[in-house]
Amino acid sequence: MMASDEATRSIEHDSLKYHLLGPSLTKAGQDAVDQTKVSEIIYNASKGSKFFNNEEAKDKNLTEKISKVLAKRRQLEQLDLTSDLRRADDYIAELELGRDLSQVIVHLDCDAFYAAVEELDRPELKDVPMAVGKGVLTTCNYHARKFGCRSGMAGFVAMKLCPQLICVPMNFAKYAAKAEEVREVLTQYDPGFESASCDEAYLNLTEFCNEHHMTPEDAVSQMRADVYAKAKITVSAGIAANAKLAKICSNKNKPNGQFLLASDRQTIMEFMRDLPTRKVNGIGRVFERELDAIGVKTCGDIYAHRAYLAKLFGQKAFQFLMQCYLGLGRTVIKRAEDYERKSVGTETTFKELQSPDALREKLRHIAEELEGDLKRTEYKGRTLCIKIKLHTYEVHTRQSTPPFAVHKADDLYKYSLPMLEKLMKEIPNMKLRLMGLRVTHIISTKKPGIDFFGRVKTSSSTATKAPTLKNEETWETWPEEEFEEAARQERNDEMNELEKLSQEYQGQHDSATKSDAEDQRPAVAEEHWQCPICTVAQPPNDATFNAHIDFCLSKQTIKEAVRSTEPPMMEKQQPGSASKSIANRGKRGRPKNETLPLDQQAREKRRAFFSLGNGSA
DNA sequence: GCGGATCAC
DNA sequence: TATGGTGATCCGC
Incomplete structure (x- = not known):
């Protein structure tokens, strides 16, 4: 009996130890590392912490889930x-x-990108184990990887593995500039390339190879050499028939190598x-x-x-x-900004908080953060989600639907507070280490360039359409005039037309929440009238209503047709939407930065950086 | 639609 | 001394 328990516990801890190695275990640079020894060190460094206990609990749940899966399989095998x-x-x-084996798809991956950029500025770091990021490592160089250090690892754990590890702080502006240099090269090879993240890209080189009578391998060799000549950083590449294979292949000969999988x-x-x-x-x-x-x-x-x-x-x-x-995957490479964003959110970890007042204050602060993000990305959301992480690392989310699309801090706070209060009731003496807010079912608040009937709107015609509405310029500030044309050109995205439209009517209403609240009766019913199909709000007028429903139904059909052709599951995460706003920012120029507190400025920079897409070239 | 969970970077 | 943030998707209910 004892022995059996021991054995079970040992097996469970084996899976836990493996889990604790982290999500980037299969990354390059770990092949020669003794993972058993590493996991032992991580295990002992973590043991007893709240984090560890939570991981242990999750591991136990997974073990149970797996035994259910196995039981179900045994049952199925009888049938x-x-x-x-x-x-x-x-x-x-x-x-x-x-x-489809006809396409030449390439996945390009910068080698230890942040670390490489830091080494350019401080060459002495090239020869020692070095990591970027404090608290949690975002990346580390190959010397550090030999000790078992990896991205995503807690800093103090990494120091246990490699006491001489040098950690340097992040410098987003530097990485962004470097990423831009890389992108400039990629544009020469495929102007429609896809930024998968700041240090990764997919390209379709079919056309380039045909036009230049080059083999894919030669083209990629040359491209990597070009990147190095221009940016002085090394990249690895995978060449294959589709994105999934190319991604796998780019890891084969990392760092500074390439691998072709014959098609x-x-x-x-x-x-x-x-x-x-x-x-x-x-x-x-x-x-x-x-x-x-x-x-x-x-x-x-x-x-x-x-x-x-x-x-x-x-x-x-x-x-x-x-x-x-x-070995199938997508063969269509889309520019990052052609992906549609689905949510905007922010979250932050802090020293444990318990008092209701402090929690409310934190929520208020996060609401203001989110307001800033929504302003930059030019969205508002119909659904509001709050996320909390208890001091035990247990995560909970709650969502609600305010009577109108929200984007202002006051509204974000007002409609998320009840969720927080409810959670405080459900979880007595709730102690938090993280809080976050996110809006989904988002609606663009970009200034519309096309009106309800598809006509191009001029500023003088605004009044004829919605005479009762306030001057548009008063309800939100817009980028400088010189960027208007560029902005207009971006608004030809079919799927977004309805949402653009909605903001014309709705924008004015939700910025006047106070009068809405005072004027109780049909205010909510009428002012926040909602199309039963889409997210559009509009005034109760029969003619426009019927026109809209027709319009909306046709869009809906298209949308579903498109969806059914999309590849299933996680063929690809869609980071591109994040770059939409930044692509715009690149063209329009950054809004004037009012003097922010230092940590806020760092935040701003970080966000700007992580949102970089390939549109800013 | 909601909440939990997983995944990528 | 103290394990991140942003966004997407899927599942079971």
Whole structure:
């Protein structure tokens, strides 16, 4: 009995220790590291902390979840799975029909980007273990990686692994400038390239190779040399038939290397057959463990389990895994700013707080932060979400829908406070280490350039359309006149037209919350009239109403058609939307920076940086 | 639609 | 001495 308990605990701690190695375990530079020793050090450095206890609890939950999965599989195996098997095979056949091997897709990844930039300024750091970021490492150089240091690791843990580690603070402006240098080179090769993040990009080099009569390998070699010549930083690249494969390949010969995966089915299938599941973007520590539990260690292993994967993990996961097995991925590379943003939020960690007054004050502060973000990104949101993390690292979220789209700190606070109060009741003596606010179902507040009927609006015609409304210039400040034309050109995005429109009417209303609240009766009903289909609000007028419904229905159809062609699951996170606003900012110029407190300025810079896309070239 | 959870960077 | 922030997606209910 004792021995069995011991064994169980030991196994559980094995999985916990593996988990504690962190999310970036499979990154380059760790191959030669003794992970057992590293995990032992991390484990001992963390043991007993609240963080550790929470990780331990999560690990236990996962262990339970996995045993349920295994039980369910045993149950399924008793049943007749032939129809599921046929469904899976049909899906594979369907996917195979759509396989596109005609494109040359490249994933480009800067090597230890922040660290590399710092080393340019301080060459003496090149030869010693060095990391960027305090508290939590954002990245570290390859010397540090030899000790087991990784991005995302707590600073004090990294110091245990490597006491001589030098940590330098982040300097966002520097990285942003360097990233821009890289992007300037990439534009020469594919003007439609996609910034996946500040140090990663996808390119479609099919056209470039054809026009210049170059092999993909030569083109990428040259591109990497160009990047180095221009920016003095090394990049690694993967070349393959689609984005998923290219991403995996860019890690093969890191740092400062490239890898080409030949675009024929046989080669791809063999490549996937031996590829550990964790190497695929979208399979993290948890899913890796779940797959491992059913005997799937590599993408090739997936096939044998195809009959019950959908029932065990869901339809989306099934489709995703089938694409992993086949080595399929998207072949369409979109500019980052063509992705539509879905939410805007902010959150912050702080020294534990408990008193209701302090928590309310924190919420108020976060509301003001979010107001600033919403102003910059030019959005407001119909749904408001509050997030809290207890001192135990347990996370909770609550959301509500205010009577109108919110963007002002007063409103953000007003409508999130009840959620916080409710949480304080639900969780007695609530002690927090983090609080955050986010708006979803967002609506653009960009100045509309197109009116409801699709006509281009001129400033003089504004009055004829909505005579009762205030002068537009008074309800929100707009960028300088010289940027207006550029801004107008960006507004040709079809899917956004409705949302642009909504702001014309709604914008005026929600900025007058006080009078709305006083004028109780139909104010909310009329002033905040909402289209049953989309997010548009408009005045109660039959003609415009009918026109709108027609318009809206046609858009809805298009939207669904588009959605159904989208690749399933986490083929790609969509960072691009974040860059939309910054792309605009690049063109329009940054709003004048009023004097902010120093930490605020740092915040601003950080946000500006993380939002950089490929539009600012 | 809501809340929890996972994932990427 | 003390383990991040932003955004997206999926699942079960």
